[in-house]
Every structure is written in C-alpha cells, then in structure tokens.
Amino acid sequence: MTYKSSVPMFWRLQGSKYRLVGTRCTKCNSVFFPPRSLCPKCRRKGTVEEMTFSGKGEIISYTIIRTAPEGFEKYVPYAVAIIKLDEGTNISGQIVGNNIEGMAIGMRVRPVFRRMFEDGDRGLIQYGIKWEIDKGDSTS
Amino acid sequence: MKRVAVVGVGQTKFGEHWNSSLRDLSTEAGALALKDAGVEGSSIQALYIGNMSAGKFVSQEHLSSLAADQSGLLPIPATRCEAACASSALAFREAYMSILSGQYDIVVAAGAEKMTDIRGETASAALMGAADQEWESAIGLTFVGLYALLTRAHMQSFGTTREQLALVSVNNHKNGALNEKAQFPFEVSVEQVLKSPMIADPLRLLDCSPITDGASAVVLASEEAARKFEKPVWIAGSGQASDALALHDRQSLTEMLATKAAAKIAYGQAGLSPGEIDVAEVHDCFSINEILAIEDLGFCEKGKGGSFVEKGNIARDREMPINATGGLKSIGHPVGATGVRQIADLVRQLRGECGKLQINGAKTGLALNIGGSGATAVVHILKAE
Amino acid sequence: MDIGIVGYGAYVPRLRISVEEIAKVWGTNAENFRKGLIVDEKSVPESDEDTVTIGVEAGRNALLRAAINPKKIGALYIGSESHPYVVKPSGTVVAEALGLGTSLMLADFEFACKAGTAAMQCCYGLIKAGEIDYGMAIGADTAQGKPGDALEYTAAAGGAAFVLGKDPLAILEGTCSFTTDTSDFWRRERQDYPMHGARFTGKPAYFRHVLTATKNLMEKLSLNIDDIDYFVFHMPNGKFPTAAAKTLGIPMEKIAPGLVVKRMGNCYSGSSPVGLCATLDIAKPGQRILMTSYGSGAGSDSFSFMVTDRIIERRDMAPKTEYYLKNKKNIDYGTYVKLRGKLRM
Numbered sequence: 001m002t003y004k005s006s007v008p009m010f011w012r013l014q015g016s017k018y019r020l021v022g023t024r025c026t027k028c029n030s031v032f033f034p035p036r037s038l039c040p041k042c043r044r045k046g047t048v049e050e051m052t053f054s055g056k057g058e059i060i061s062y063t064i065i066r067t068a069p070e071g072f073e074k075y076v077p078y079a080v081a082i083i084k085l086d087e088g089t090n091i092s093g094q095i096v097g098n099n100i101e102g103m104a105i106g107m108r109v110r111p112v113f114r115r116m117f118e119d120g121d122r123g124l125i126q127y128g129i130k131w132e133i134d135k136g137d138s139t140s
Numbered sequence: 141m142k143r144v145a146v147v148g149v150g151q152t153k154f155g156e157h158w159n160s161s162l163r164d165l166s167t168e169a170g171a172l173a174l175k176d177a178g179v180e181g182s183s184i185q186a187l188y189i190g191n192m193s194a195g196k197f198v199s200q201e202h203l204s205s206l207a208a209d210q211s212g213l214l215p216i217p218a219t220r221c222e223a224a225c226a227s228s229a230l231a232f233r234e235a236y237m238s239i240l241s242g243q244y245d246i247v248v249a250a251g252a253e254k255m256t257d258i259r260g261e262t263a264s265a266a267l268m269g270a271a272d273q274e275w276e277s278a279i280g281l282t283f284v285g286l287y288a289l290l291t292r293a294h295m296q297s298f299g300t301t302r303e304q305l306a307l308v309s310v311n312n313h314k315n316g317a318l319n320e321k322a323q324f325p326f327e328v329s330v331e332q333v334l335k336s337p338m339i340a341d342p343l344r345l346l347d348c349s350p351i352t353d354g355a356s357a358v359v360l361a362s363e364e365a366a367r368k369f370e371k372p373v374w375i376a377g378s379g380q381a382s383d384a385l386a387l388h389d390r391q392s393l394t395e396m397l398a399t400k401a402a403a404k405i406a407y408g409q410a411g412l413s414p415g416e417i418d419v420a421e422v423h424d425c426f427s428i429n430e431i432l433a434i435e436d437l438g439f440c441e442k443g444k445g446g447s448f449v450e451k452g453n454i455a456r457d458r459e460m461p462i463n464a465t466g467g468l469k470s471i472g473h474p475v476g477a478t479g480v481r482q483i484a485d486l487v488r489q490l491r492g493e494c495g496k497l498q499i500n501g502a503k504t505g506l507a508l509n510i511g512g513s514g515a516t517a518v519v520h521i522l523k524a525e
Numbered sequence: 526m527d528i529g530i531v532g533y534g535a536y537v538p539r540l541r542i543s544v545e546e547i548a549k550v551w552g553t554n555a556e557n558f559r560k561g562l563i564v565d566e567k568s569v570p571e572s573d574e575d576t577v578t579i580g581v582e583a584g585r586n587a588l589l590r591a592a593i594n595p596k597k598i599g600a601l602y603i604g605s606e607s608h609p610y611v612v613k614p615s616g617t618v619v620a621e622a623l624g625l626g627t628s629l630m631l632a633d634f635e636f637a638c639k640a641g642t643a644a645m646q647c648c649y650g651l652i653k654a655g656e657i658d659y660g661m662a663i664g665a666d667t668a669q670g671k672p673g674d675a676l677e678y679t680a681a682a683g684g685a686a687f688v689l690g691k692d693p694l695a696i697l698e699g700t701c702s703f704t705t706d707t708s709d710f711w712r713r714e715r716q717d718y719p720m721h722g723a724r725f726t727g728k729p730a731y732f733r734h735v736l737t738a739t740k741n742l743m744e745k746l747s748l749n750i751d752d753i754d755y756f757v758f759h760m761p762n763g764k765f766p767t768a769a770a771k772t773l774g775i776p777m778e779k780i781a782p783g784l785v786v787k788r789m790g791n792c793y794s795g796s797s798p799v800g801l802c803a804t805l806d807i808a809k810p811g812q813r814i815l816m817t818s819y820g821s822g823a824g825s826d827s828f829s830f831m832v833t834d835r836i837i838e839r840r841d842m843a844p845k846t847e848y849y850l851k852n853k854k855n856i857d858y859g860t861y862v863k864l865r866g867k868l869r870m
Contacts, residue, residue, distance in 0.1 A: 004278065013274060018622040034275050034386075052624075061296070061393055063288035064341045065280060069265040072280040074572055074863070080281055082289055082388050090388040092289075094279050096571065097539060098852065105296050113581035113622055115573040116278065125609055126278075127577060127618055138844040 017128040020053040055111030057085040097132035110134040145372035148177020148359035149484035154472035155323040162254035169355035177359040185244040190228025190251035191476035196266035224270030226511030229479030229518035245365040252355035253474035270512040272386035287426035288340035293393035304446035306333035308427040316466020323472030347427040352472030356481040377521035379405030398517035399436040406519040414438035418502040421482035423510040479509035529693030534586020535802035537683040537849035563763020567681035567790025583686035586843035591688040599657025600630040604640025639820025659690035666793035671718035681790030685798035694835035703738040710821035738825035754812040757800040759819035760786035803846040
C-alpha cells in the first residue's frame with residue numbers, strides 16, 4: 001500500500017493524475033499516457049516532451065468491482081474500464097455517474113475530477129481523474 | 141546442448157495451513173523432493189526459491205538464506221526469484237541455467253508462499269503489487285478485475301460465452317477432486333459456477349483460484365549426474381518472455397504476447413509442435429487465463445479457446461488434457477509455489493505415477509506459469525526420455 | 526475598461542434525496558417541510574465528491590466559457606464551510622487540477638454561506654487595482670445537516686465558479702456588504718454538525734442582512750426594482766428568498782430563474798452563486814441581475830451585474846445549470862447515510 005500512503009510518490013505524479021499530463025516522442029510522434037520518460041520505439045534516439053491529453057475516449061473493456069481491495073470498500077460496486085483515449089493510447093480508469101449498469105464497449109467517455117483514495121482518516125486525500133459516460137448532451 | 145533432468149519432486153498439501161509457517165512449508169517441500177530423488181542434502185550445490193511477496197504476506201524478506209538454513213543446506217548459495225505468480229517457474233529456469241552453465245550438477249528449485257496469515261482484503265491488496273501500482277492499483281483494480289477486463293474483451297471479440305468459461309472450472313475441479321494435495325478436492329457444476337457470487341463482472345467466485353498456503357520443490361541434475369537417478373525427466377525447452385506490466389499498455393487485450401514469445405522459444409528448443417504435447421499444466425488463476433493459454437500455446441486457433449473447452453478437448457481422456465491434476469483452481473494457488481508445483485505434477489505424469497489422474501502414455505508435457513496479468517510468461521517443456 | 530464575469534460555471538452532484546425520504550425516517554410530515562421550506566429534494570455528493578472536486582468541475586466550466594489560458598489567472602479564492610482539510614488549502618488542489626499558474630494568490634475562505642461571494646469581491650478588488658488580469662472565485666460546499674435536524678432537509682452539495690476580468694459577459698457594476706456579529710448558525714472545532722438559532726436565523730439574521738445589503742447597493746448605484754431584471758438571494762430554503770423578494774416588492778418572475786433551491790437544496794457557499802449561474806444561463810444582453818448572498822455570523826454581499834453581448838457566444842461553451850439539475854438519480858436514506866459518512870463504524 002506504499003503508493004497510496006506515500007506523499008512524495010503521489011506528489012510526483014500530480015500533473016498526470018489531476019489533468020492528464022503525459023508525454024510524446026518528438027521523433028516518432030508516439031504518445032504516452034501514463035507518461036514515459038523514454039520512447040520504447042526510438043529509445044535514446046528519440047526525445048520525449050510533455051503533452052496534455054483531453055481525457056476523451058472510448059471504452060475498450062470494462063468490469064464492475066464487487067469485492068474491493070483494502071481502502072476501496074466504501075466505493076463498492078465501482079466500474080473500471082480500459083479507455084482508448086482519442087489521442088491514441090490506452091489508460092485504466094474508474095467510470096462513475098449514470099448508466100454504469102448499461103456500460104458497453106465502444107461507449108464514449110469524458111473525464112471528471114474525483115477523490116481517488118483516502119489514506120484513512122488522518123492521511124492524505126488523493127484526487128484524480130475518473131470518467132463518465134459521455135452522451136454528448138452536456139452542452140446541448 | 142547439454143541436457144538437464146528433474147530427478148525428484150515434492151509438494152506440501154495446498155490449503156490453509158494454520159499450524160505451518162512459511163519456513164515450515166519450504167522445509168517440508170524440500171525434504172519431500174530430496175526424499176523422492178533419493179539424494180542427500182550434502183549433494184545439493186545451490187538453491188533457487190520462488191516467492192512473490194513474503195515481505196507483504198508475512199513481513200519476511202531474505203527468504204533464500206532462511207530456506208537454506210531451515211533445510212540444513214548451509215552454506216550453499218541461495219537465491220530468491222520474483223516475477224509475481226511466475227516466481228517459481230523463474231526459480232526453476234534459473235536452476236536449469238545454472239546447471240547448463242556448468243557451475244553445478246545438482247540444484248534445488250523451490251517455490252513457497254504463505255498467504256493466510258493476513259486478512260483476505262490485505263492479501264488482495266498485496267497481490268496488486270504485481271500490477272502497475274501507480275495506474276492500476278491506485279484506481280482500485282484487483283487481479284480479478286484485471287482478468288475481468290481481459291474476459292470482457294475476449295467475449296466481445298470472439299463470442300466466448302459465460303458457459304465456456306465455467307467449463308474450465310468444471311474440468312479442473314473434476315481432476316482436482318482426485319488430487320490429495322488439492323485445497324478444494326471436489327467437483328463443481330456449470331450451474332454452481334454461474335450462480336456463485338459475482339466478484340468482478342463477468343467473473344464469479346468459482347472462476348477464481350483461491351488464496352493458498354503451500355510450497356513445492358524439485359531437484360535438478362546435470363546429464364551426467366542424472367544417470368545415477370532412477371527416473372529422470374528431461375527439460376526439453378525453456379522459454380521466458382515479458383510484456384508491458386499494465387494492461388492498458390499492452391498491444392492486445394485478447395492474447396498474451398509473452399506466452400506466445402515464451403512458447404515459441406520452448407517449442408523451438410524441444411523441436412516439438414503444440415500437437416505433440418501430451419499433457420499441459422497451464423496458469424488458470426482465472427478461467428479466462430486457461431482459454432487464453434490454450435490459444436496462445438497453439439492448441440487451437442486464436443478465438444476458438446472457448447469452443448475448444450466446450451467440446452471437452454481438455455478432459456483427461458481427450459486429445460489435449462489440460463490441468464489434469466486440478467490446476468490452480470482446484471489445487472490452490474500459493475502464488476510463488478505454483479510454477480514448481482506445475483513442474484512437479486508434469487514430472488509425475490511423465491513418470492506414470494499419477495494414479496487415477498494419470499494420462500496414459502504421456503511422453504511430453506508443457507507447463508505455462510504466468511506472472512501478474514501476463515507481463516511475465518514462462519514455458520517449460522519436459523520429456524520422459 | 527469594464528470588469529466583470531468573463532466565465533462562469535456551476536456543478537451539482539447528480540444524487541438527490543427527497544424531503545419525503547427524510548421525513549419517512551424521522552416520522553415527520555413531509556408536506557409541512559415541502560410547503561414550509563419550498564424544497565422538494567436536495568443534492569447529495571457521491572462518496573468520491575467533495576468541495577475540491579465540485580470546485581474543479583465548476584472551475585473547468587468557468588474556464589471553458591472564459592476561453593482564456595488558465596495560466597493567466599492571478600488569484601484563486603475558494604469559499605466553503607466544508608473544505609476537506611482543516612489545514613491544507615482546497616485551492617492548491619483546484620489550481621493544480623485546472624492547470625493554473627504558480628504566480629498565484631490563493632487562499633481558502635470561510636464565512637458560512639457567503640464565503641464564495643467574498644471570494645468574488647477579492648478578485649474584483651485585485652483586478653480593479655491592476656494587480657491581476659483575471660481572478661477565479663469559487664463557492665462550493667458539501668453541506669452538513671445533523672440527522673433529524675430541520676437542516677437535514679436542505680443541506681446540499683454543489684458550487685459555482687467565476688472567472689473575473691476584463692471584457693466580461695456580465696459587467697460587475699458595483700458591490701457592497703453588510704456585516705454584523707449575529708450568531709444565528711455556527712460549528713465549533715471537531716464538531717460534525719452546525720448548531721443554529723432556529724427562528725433567530727430569520728428576522729435578525731437572514732432578512733436584516735440580505736435586505737440591508739440589497740437596499741444599500743441599489744441606493745449606491747441609484748437603482749430601483751424596475752431597473753433590475755433578475756434577483757438572486759441566498760437560498761437556505763425556498764421560503765426565505767421568496768419572502769425577501771416580497772418585502773422588497775419584487776415580482777416573483779424576477780427571482781424564478783435563480784431559485785434553484787427547490788430542486789437541489791441549499792449548497793451553502795455555492796447557493797446564491799449557483800442561482801446566479803442559472804440566471805446567466807437565460808439572461809439577455811442588456812439585462813441587469815442583482816445577487817445578494819448571506820453568511821451566518823453574519824453578513825451579506827450584494828452585487829449588480831449588467832449582461833453584455835458576450836453572453837451569447839460564451840453561454841453554450843460549457844454545461845448549463847439546468848443540465849446538472851436534470852441529470853439526477855434519487856437515493857434512499859440508507860444510501861444517503863452511507864455516502865455522507867453518518868454511520869458510526
């Protein structure tokens with residue numbers, strides 16, 4: 001549980017956790033979220049730079065967790081999906097909000113900001129991005 | 141290339157061992173393997189032990205020396221190997237390569253895990269150490285959850301059904317019912333699997349291997365040394381490969397690329413094709429993983445694993461017996477001990493010592509041990525001669 | 526150059542609990558509360574929502590409408606009485622999440638239900654003084670109401686964010702406050718729920734401050750009721766703002782667009798700010814909106830806004846308040862108790 005109770009481990013990732021700062025390789029244009037510091041394709045011949053992802057994408061697989069690991073009990077049942085981001089890379093994320101039971105592969109999602117984890121009553125509250133089903137109706 | 145043989149095998153009963161500690165279990169399995177080989181401890185030159193997470197399960201690191209000490213093998217070199225649930229296949233492979241290198245003639249490869257000294261949810265969180273801490277564990281994923289994601293993708297791409305998945309558990313429990321070392325030696329029906337509690341949709345309780353205590357050990361010998369033993373079983377191929385740790389970083393959610401790569405190496409070394417394997421021990425930590433293994437080891441075409449199982453092909457008396465002694469599902473899955481337990485069971489099959497579970501005339505066997513959600517795959521092929 | 530709101534955004538969690546559902550548990554008459562308070566149901570945060578997450582969602586909507594580089598924001602003030610930490614600002618998390626810069630003036634505010642409007646005044650002052658170009662003010666709460674208390678029927682969750690600056694969609698024509706030491710509602714350190722003065726919260730508290738601040742601002746700007754198209758008053762329930770409007774002789778249709786309390790309850794620091802967002806969602810260029818907040822303890826901040834042509838292009842750039850009010854799912858009392866951490870375990 002080190003990651004979840006370590007302040008520096010979380011702090012280091014805040015940009016990525018809070019607003020999807022990833023990286024891209026300037027040589028081959030591969031994009032990375034979660035960020036990578038070395039492009040696996042170009043290795044030392046490539047250079048990576050920061051790139052912020054929109055968070056919009058679609059579900060390519062999903063599940064609903066009904067038996068949670070330590071620290072996630074109060075969120076049960078919660079949905080987790082692998083999301084293909086529009087920029088062209090995949091990320092795992094929780095899906096919240098409406099239509100969880102009607103979730104399906106191919107559905108569009110958009111990012112929302114939520115609490116991810118609380119380190120007990122005294123420790124840090126970790127925030128981050130979760131996703132909700134995007135029916136394209138929010139600004140109509 | 142020089143040959144290496146397995147000359148002795150040992151396994152504790154798998155289950156909840158309230159009266160035995162990690163050191164007790166390791167020692168018991170080692171003693172059983174040495175007894176089976178008929179070799180004295182003084183002949184053992186090195187020990188490789190697989191263990192995933194003794195640090196989290198029983199707050200004990202540095203297990204290698206502890207095991208050597210408790211087994212009375214001091215001062216031989218002892219090395220711990222870790223690749224999550226594939227830890228002891230790694231230990232076996234390291235032991236194999238240490239003999240191939242010419243350093244040693246007789247080496248022990250073992251695996252041990254003591255998982256029930258902590259609460260189930262704590263163990264579940266500890267197991268997630270094998271996944272991506274920052275991006276998978278951090279969002280509340282569990283191992284059932286990870287395999288559920290793989291299951292859903294497989295169902296979507298190939299039409300694999302819930303019943304087909306259930307039949308994996310049915311097959312393995314049917315075999316395990318006759319295995320006296322198994323944690324859950326009883327049969328289950330498709331209906332029981334489909335009515336068991338949902339853990340992570342679409343996977344249910346009876347799709348999942350349990351939390352288990354146990355240890356396993358084998359004795360390996362160089363070709364020269366092996367001649368002195370009664371029933372050597374030969375290592376014909378050993379392949380290991382890696383894939384991205386996190387599922388979201390994989391190129392495919394419907395195949396285990398590490399399994400394919402490791403299998404290709406092992407088949408090549410053995411000079412065998414999938415159709416020439418008589419019995420296979422595959423990593424059925426969750427039902428979907430056996431279907432993926434069947435496809436990625438080449439026992440059937442990609443996407444046809446579900447119907448391969450449905451046709452009954454994996455039963456003991458059919459063309460491709462899989463997990464003939466019960467698999468992780470029925471025998472139990474003390475994560476760091478499973479890889480060597482698979483080898484031990486294959487050796488007993490190839491020696492013809494499996495009694496009611498014997499696959500008649502088995503001459504070649506394959507073991508697939510997987511770490512995490514597929515980031516490590518280790519394939520071994522054994523031959524009777 | 527005119528200073529005012531360049532971007533605004535509301536956020537209301539989707540869960541609701543009805544007055545009936547609460548009344549059923551406590552054996553009270555739902556109809557009495559429904560009619561007496563003019564509240565049908567209240568919003569409830571999910572277990573992973575709090576003032577920070579509400580602030581980020583509202584802030585993101587405000588930035589979408591402002592359509593400016595977030596790094597240009599020079600100050601962020603968040604008003605709430607449910608900051609997730611007692612010590613550690615909500616604002617730092619919100620700023621990092623919204624990608625604001627690091628040359629940022631920032632503090633968390635608390636003044637019961639008016640800390641959000643106090644944040645607006647601070648941003649306005651800094652912009653007017655030429656210290657910053659843009660400032661963001663947020664009012665958000667996941668309000669506490671003791672189980673069984675009258676407050677439980679209304680204490681809700683939600684919030685609104687405003688980017689203030691030049692070239693606004695609504696010019697801030699003027700603001701003033703009325704502040705006294707009047708203890709009608711308070712919460713001591715380490716207490717989960719506030720205490721309140723029951724009927725004392727009315728005349729000497731809410732009405733005195735809201736009416737005085739409103740009248741003072743109208744006098745300061747030489748405005749009368751007819752000059753103002755919409756009014757938004759703090760909404761502890763539906764009855765108080767309606768009564769305040771009646772006292773001032775304001776026709777009901779002028780408060781109707783901002784009277785969100787009936788459908789979502791009172792989200793404390795976010796209450797009148799969400800009402801303002803709902804009003805901006807429908808206002809036309811050239812219309813004037815007067816908003817008066819109220820914070821127990823006690824004080825009121827009053828603002829006059831003149832809507833500009835900019836509203837037309839910016840209104841549809843983010844979800845409107847109505848989207849959040851419509852997007853709802855009702856829960857039972859048991860679920861509510863679990864989500865709000867009211868179970869002793």
